[in-house]
Amino acid sequence: MADYSEFYQRLKKEKNQIAERLEQLIARRQSLGERREGSPFGKREEEASEASELEKTLALEKKLRGTHSEIEHALEKYEAGTYGLCDSCGQPIDLTRLQALPQANLCLSCKARQAKDEKGAR
Ligand SMILES: [Zn+2]
Incomplete structure (x- = not known):
């Protein structure tokens, strides 16, 4: 049994x-949102750059939320004693993969299959 406490920390x-x-x-x-609502007569250029900043902020927020829930899930798995096991096939996830991405919940082959499925679904 590998020691995953370092990953947990x-x-x-x-x-x-x-x-x-x-x-x-x-x-x-x-x-950003309040400023836009509060100044209906603002300069167009200013508005455009604020709108794109708002968009970027939202995209980053979404990404961080995704990572946050992955980490939360990995922590739950640690507490349940299933950390390091693939969510899909139950096989141990490669240690080098966990070192690079401690919140990894899928082994490499399941991850690759999932990415392929997602691509095909679009
Ligand atoms: Zn797997």
């Missing part, structure tokens, strides 16, 4: 960092 730290960044992003997004 890393994940907990990362989760806190992501939560902090999310808070900052949400505050930023709210101030």
Whole structure:
């Protein structure tokens, strides 16, 4: 049985960092949104750059939320004693993969299959 406590510590730290960044992003997004509503006669160029910044903020927020829930899931698995096992096939996930991505919930072959399925579904 491999010792995953190091990954657990890393994940907990990362989760806190992501939560902090999310808070900052949400505050930023709210101030951008309020400014747009509050100034209907603002300059067009200004509005356009704020709109694209808002879009970027939203995209980053979505990405961080995704990572956050992956980490949360990995932490739950650790507590349940199934950390390091693939969610799909139940096989142990490659240790080098976990070192690169401690929140990985799928082994490489299931991940590749999932990516292929998603591509095909579009
Ligand atoms: Zn698998």
